[in-house]
Amino acid sequence: MKTLFPKFLTAVWMVLLAFSCKEKTDYQSAITDGSYQIAAQLKLTDVIIHDIFSPPVASRIYAYPSIAAYEVTALADPQYQSLMGQLKGFEKASFDTSGEIYYPLASLAAYYKVGTALIFSENLMKEHKEKAFAEIKEKGVPEDVFERSVKLGEEVGAHVIAYAKKDNYHESRSFEKYTVKNDPNTWQPTPPAYMEGIEPHWNKIRPFTMDSASQFKVAPPTPFSTEPGSQFYKEAEEVFTTVKNLTKEQSDIAYFWDCNPYKVNVKGHVMFATKKITPGGHWMGIAAIASKTANADWKKTSEALAKTSIAIFDAFIACWDEKYRSILIRPETYINKYMDEDWLPLLQTPPFPEYTSGHSVASNAAAETLTSVFGEPFHFVDSTEVAYGLPIREFDSFRQAADEAAISRLYGGIHYMPAIVNGSEKGKNVGNNLIANIKTSKAELQPVTSKN
Template sequence: MKNKIQRLFLAMLVMVSVIACQDNNNYHEVIKDGDYLIAAQLKLTDVIIHDIFSPPVASRIYAYPAIAAFEVAALADPSYRSFMGQLNRFEKAEFEPSEDIYYPLASLAAYYKVGTAMIFSENLVQEHKEKAFKEIREKGVPKKVFDRSVAFGEQVADHVIAYSKKDNYHESRSFEKYTVKSDAYTWQPTPPAYMEGIEPHWNKIRPFFLQSADQFKSVPPTDFSTDPSSQFYKEADEVFTIVKNLSDEQKDIAMFWDCNPYKVNVKGHVMFAEKKITPGGHWMGIAAIASKTAGQDWKGTAETLAYTSIAIFDAFIACWDEKYRSILIRPETYINKYIDEDWLPLLQTPPFPEYTSGHSVASNAAAEALKKLFGEPFHFVDSTEVAYGLPIREFDSFRQAADEAAISRLYGGIHYMPAIVNGATKGQNLGLFLNEKVITKSQNLAKVNE
């Protein structure tokens, strides 16, 4: 009996020693890269698809969690500059972290808390967070450090959540729905679901860095006409002709950049949705891939996700401002009425007005943001769509990817060329303005002051 007690005592000593070693090893090496943040974003993408958020709303869901994660990075490293005082009405707040805060964990905690506040299916993000936190804790982060770090990250998250609640989003949920107009040039709901116009008041959402939603107002679309000799008819006929004669490569490009979360399939009398990533989600995926390709640490990853997301968010505000000003008819509606009643676009037409192309605006804004962070040329393998059954595509620059995303809308049959060209211009100008106005690293301040 005595020997048995001694053996049990020794076993307990060994167990305590192991736990002590786990809590006292170099836990600062547990999170070095941005993998945990990228995994959190991927989960957020899954939930955005699951909850079927529109492209503009999805851009908001990506932005605020990324901002919160970056704010922790800026507190951890003085070479980074906080968004507070830079983004519109993002007031400065004082945070006093203790010496034993593990900042990478705090950044992740901030991301998860804000992300959970942005979506419907909170349990899905919560489960993902708990799994990630359990893994981090088991890798040896001391419990006191762990708890204080999570609490600190959530404190930063609370400040960002308070900021998000003043962007007019919640108020806009009760705004009037779009009323379809009878004018011949105006947008009409399209088959097969004939959905109502999405987010007609998105230009009333507070932007992050734009001075107003119409700061980069596009030139008006081509004057509407049904005359076969008119410019508008020719633009519609261009869409009609190209879609009828697409090469396999053009079809692949169109499908790769489809990014329509509202695609509805009809089989007989049954109608069901096919859930897809949004344009913003695709580019946030590219941002994560670029960060991984460049070998960024967790702070650089937080910067990349945050900076790209604010570009995309403001891009959708600027784009939607134009969509519901011009409320232009889609190619599918025009072609079926004036050229060929049996014609179908390759891609399903999204439920909002045509001008300008959302993917063209958002892609070019994101590309300019990523160009600033990584430079060009920058080769990357875009595997964003692999999870949705599509192959990879490779690009030698963000500009090449943005150009392909824009022209995909012509191949898909859902936009006329002016919406693509002028949308790209809007996105580029918006991205360049972001690069001039918002600074994420202190070393870049000199460039702004020159």
């Protein structure tokens, strides 16, 4: 009996220890992939659509929450490098990581904290957060760990919000609206809503990775001319002819990449709007799809979303800098005035100048960035537009998708080819600049040593 009792106690202790370890392992492994952050991003997209934010502003709303979520990743895993000190104006800060922290939850808390601060319909994000947090709590996260994790995430989020407040966005809300010029080569508001020019001062927003908004200037647009046979006339004629002879595939491509956040419809005397995802929102959706396709864990997912959002943000700054420098007339205005007054583009013309193409710049910046994260070839099924009544499309690389997004603007009748070609070049430069200067892996920061 003297030998059996200690053995009995040892057995009980081992069972209790195993049960204790199992409980800890269960909750620690409850979130392994990026599904919760992707769900939060999808909700943010819904709110962006609901609140009708323009493409440039939407790019800002995607970027800062993604950066906050990634900063928690950098705290969680020493293999990841913080963006503090790398992004323009993003000052370094330290955070208390003592005590047990559930980092996937902290990352999510950071995302919700920042995302909610940048929108109008805060209650929609708060409700989504509460539901997600309740689900995570049910996975067995101890109360003290839960609270400590949320606190850390919100502290990181607060630091990112303070960073965002210094990007000149709030000041730009009081800048002068764009005044339409009388010059025949300049942009004019287009039907049916004849909306004013959106974000004419977006080049004054602080970029993340570029020296300035004009760092990647491209060649100016083709000299304006109304003479038949001139180069500009030929470019307009190409748009005119392409739209009149579209194949079904070309129409499908145009509609798939339309991404017009506020399409005005007119039926008789009734005017109403159709709200959809922005171009940046489409590419953030692709980044999420790519993360799932690659079976990325939550840390890799946060890296992909952060880098993609940074690329898109800078792309819109670079693109808008050119738009309101050249202030070029849209094909619809030119063709109606000098070729055919009854001609209509397939897609509704967006309310800002033509050159360069926003889709071309943003898509190529995102594609270069995503290729640096996931490689090439990379087959993925783009189901981003299914929620808006469009079918899926499949691609074998992000660059292939970017090429299609760019040419879709010719098919839609809203851009001349130089805006597409030169816009694509600008976007690639933005993306490659990010890749060269922003490092998310500690290994990328190690100096190269000679083997000699």
